[in-house]
Amino acid sequence: MKDSPSRPLYLAPYYIWIALFVIAPIALIFYFSFLDLTGAFTLENYQNFFSSVYLRMTLSSFWYAFLITLITILIAYPTAYWLTKTKHKQLWLLLIIIPSWINLLLKAYAFIGIFGLYGPANKLLQALGAGPLQILFTDFSFIFVSVYIFIPFMVLPIFNSLDKINPALIDASRDLGASSFTTFRRIIFPLAINGVKSGVQAVFIPALSLFVITRLIAGNKVITLGTAIEQQFLVTQNWGMGSTIAVFLILFMIIIMMLTGQKEKGGLYNGKTK
Amino acid sequence: MKEIIRAASAILIVSAILLYAVNALERSSATVGGGSISVYNWGEYIDPELIDQFEEETNISVVYETFDSNESMMTKIEQGGTTYDVAMPSEYAIEKMKENDLLHPIDHELIPNLENIDPYFLDLPFDPGNEYSIPYFWGTVGIAFNPTLLEGQTFESWDDLWNPSLEQEVILVDSAREVIGMGLNSLGYSLNSTDLGELREATDKLKTMGPNVKAIIGDEIVEMMRREEAAVAVTWSGQAADMMWINEDIDYSVPEEGSNLWFDNMIIPKTAGNVEGAHAFINFMLDPEVAAQNADYVGYSTPNEEAIALMDPEVTEDERFYPPKELRERLEVYENLGLEMLGTYNELFLEFKMDMEN
Numbered sequence: 001m002k003d004s005p006s007r008p009l010y011l012a013p014y015y016i017w018i019a020l021f022v023i024a025p026i027a028l029i030f031y032f033s034f035l036d037l038t039g040a041f042t043l044e045n046y047q048n049f050f051s052s053v054y055l056r057m058t059l060s061s062f063w064y065a066f067l068i069t070l071i072t073i074l075i076a077y078p079t080a081y082w083l084t085k086t087k088h089k090q091l092w093l094l095l096i097i098i099p100s101w102i103n104l105l106l107k108a109y110a111f112i113g114i115f116g117l118y119g120p121a122n123k124l125l126q127a128l129g130a131g132p133l134q135i136l137f138t139d140f141s142f143i144f145v146s147v148y149i150f151i152p153f154m155v156l157p158i159f160n161s162l163d164k165i166n167p168a169l170i171d172a173s174r175d176l177g178a179s180s181f182t183t184f185r186r187i188i189f190p191l192a193i194n195g196v197k198s199g200v201q202a203v204f205i206p207a208l209s210l211f212v213i214t215r216l217i218a219g220n221k222v223i224t225l226g227t228a229i230e231q232q233f234l235v236t237q238n239w240g241m242g243s244t245i246a247v248f249l250i251l252f253m254i255i256i257m258m259l260t261g262q263k264e265k266g267g268l269y270n271g272k273t274k
Numbered sequence: 275m276k277e278i279i280r281a282a283s284a285i286l287i288v289s290a291i292l293l294y295a296v297n298a299l300e301r302s303s304a305t306v307g308g309g310s311i312s313v314y315n316w317g318e319y320i321d322p323e324l325i326d327q328f329e330e331e332t333n334i335s336v337v338y339e340t341f342d343s344n345e346s347m348m349t350k351i352e353q354g355g356t357t358y359d360v361a362m363p364s365e366y367a368i369e370k371m372k373e374n375d376l377l378h379p380i381d382h383e384l385i386p387n388l389e390n391i392d393p394y395f396l397d398l399p400f401d402p403g404n405e406y407s408i409p410y411f412w413g414t415v416g417i418a419f420n421p422t423l424l425e426g427q428t429f430e431s432w433d434d435l436w437n438p439s440l441e442q443e444v445i446l447v448d449s450a451r452e453v454i455g456m457g458l459n460s461l462g463y464s465l466n467s468t469d470l471g472e473l474r475e476a477t478d479k480l481k482t483m484g485p486n487v488k489a490i491i492g493d494e495i496v497e498m499m500r501r502e503e504a505a506v507a508v509t510w511s512g513q514a515a516d517m518m519w520i521n522e523d524i525d526y527s528v529p530e531e532g533s534n535l536w537f538d539n540m541i542i543p544k545t546a547g548n549v550e551g552a553h554a555f556i557n558f559m560l561d562p563e564v565a566a567q568n569a570d571y572v573g574y575s576t577p578n579e580e581a582i583a584l585m586d587p588e589v590t591e592d593e594r595f596y597p598p599k600e601l602r603e604r605l606e607v608y609e610n611l612g613l614e615m616l617g618t619y620n621e622l623f624l625e626f627k628m629d630m631e632n
Binding site for chain 1: 343345346349442445448450487488489490491492494501502503613614616617620621624625627628630
């Protein structure tokens with residue numbers, strides 16, 4: 001579309017949308033983070049955040065988010081690579097994406113059944129000779145379910161950037177005598193790194209603030225910043241403290257976006273789709 | 275461009291059709307005359323048949339919604355938007371709602387069935403003279419356990435939960451006041467304690483229970499116990515009754531050091547749209563037959579004397595769910611400790627959750 005006088009008019013809904021649903025909520029969170037229970041100005045929330053409880057919570061959130069992201073990459077990368085080699089790419093991709101349309105709560109409840117003492121997972125273990133194990137409410141079940149939920153969000157951007165790579169480059173690398181490993185290291189990996197970065201953004205940040213799964217699958221034995229925010233808003237009604245934790249989450253998000261930032265546009269939706 | 279316009283108009287047309295359908299459906303479900311009331315209650319906390327019966331008797335149609343915590347209920351009523359006519363908060367929430375001027379006074383003339391209520395449950399400290407609230411159900415916090423999974427072990431004391439034989443067996447309810455309160459009670463302190471030293475001691479004691487804790491969850495406790503996934507749970511009496519309904523092996527006890535005694539009550543929010551209908555509903559729920567049927571269904575203890583007379587004595591003489599007055603003496607009712615103290619309780623609860631495994 002050419003530049004025309006009507007262009008700002010087309011953009012107006014977009015700007016209003018951004019102002020109402022992006023800028024205003026973030027501004028409100030900042031505002032509330034400086035209020036105490038009575039609504040008076042205070043810096044106490046920030047001071048409180050640096051107490052040992054919240055710092056340790058932040059560290060443990062980061063640790064779990066890191067583990068979840070790492071395992072997701074380890075599974076999603078080969079999957080995405082294999083997808084680019086298959087005949088019916090779009091069909092396989094769809095099959096991987098479909099589970100992400102199912103409500104998170106439903107999936108969590110399904111896993112309660114699967115991982116239960118009398119569930120199929122333990123039946124299988126018993127058939128293999130290992131007695132019934134406590135799988136539910138452990139670190140293992142928490143990470144397993146989280147990885148399962150995040151895999152589609154990692155596969156999609158990696159697939160898109162791998163699929164975009166011109167096969168001629170790989171052929172050229174082979175022709176010039178590079179081994180498969182060198183080809184991967186020097187050609188495929190650098191060209192697809194943006195997909196991995198987008199995937200990390202799509203997984204790491206939500207993983208920091210998971211809270212439904214921490215309760216249903218980890219039995220509240222894993223505490224993330226999300227749990228704390230939920231509690232501050234719904235139970236303690238300390239919106240100030242809840243907002244302060246949210247402010248730090250936003251900060252962490254910005255830092256991660258900067259670390260995984262990309263000069264060239266790429267990732268999620270910029271890839272070749274057909 | 276053409277495609278965008280086509281897609282946009284398709285969305286608009288579909289939305290218009292859906293809007294029309296929703297409206298038509300709502301119109302057909304509203305009965306003519308009598309108006310409607312909306313009731314806001316805890317999940318699984320009423321016999322749905324009674325709602326139909328009420329609609330038939332009074333021609334008032336009922337819109338029924340549920341909440342899962344006093345806090346979220348209060349937040350929703352406070353924000354307005356939806357007008358609820360009747361809600362069922364717990365006693366400390368009523369105190370807070372009174373403070374915030376969220377309640378409509380109740381006209382006792384319109385509730386003749388109030389005389390069916392055991393006077394023990396009237397005129398309680400959280401609402402003197404029952405100006406704003408009418409008792410609905412009451413109960414305790416205690417330990418539900420399955421002796422068949424525990425070689426006959428019983429639970430007379432909170433300290434029994436610390437028994438090393440219970441490794442990875444205990445489920446706790448995900449609620450700060452219940453869990454910290456249990457720690458306080460086990461040390462012989464009041465569960466309304468605001469003494470930071472006592473609270474610290476209770477939290478430190480709770481942490482030593484870490485190895486025994488299997489999970490800290492909400493309503494899922496009932497399913498876990500029913501399916502024998504867990505052997506012991508700290509929970510509310512009515513949840514225990516729900517478990518026992520399906521799994522007869524399960525037993526329930528209120529530890530001797532004391533525990534929480536709570537009351538849920540019917541109130542009319544200030545924002546109510548149909549105050550008259552709300553009174554009619556409250557009066558209906560206090561009818562002996564209705565209250566008896568409701569108590570049978572829900573499993574919590576009814577404060578309705580006349581209803582108790584109609585119920586199976588095996589239920590109402592069960593001291594686990596209808597503790598006699600002497601036993602109730604050692605139980606405590608939650609006081610509204612104020613937001614600041616509630617914050618402290620929650621902070622300690624978080625700390626306990628974080629340090630459990632060590």
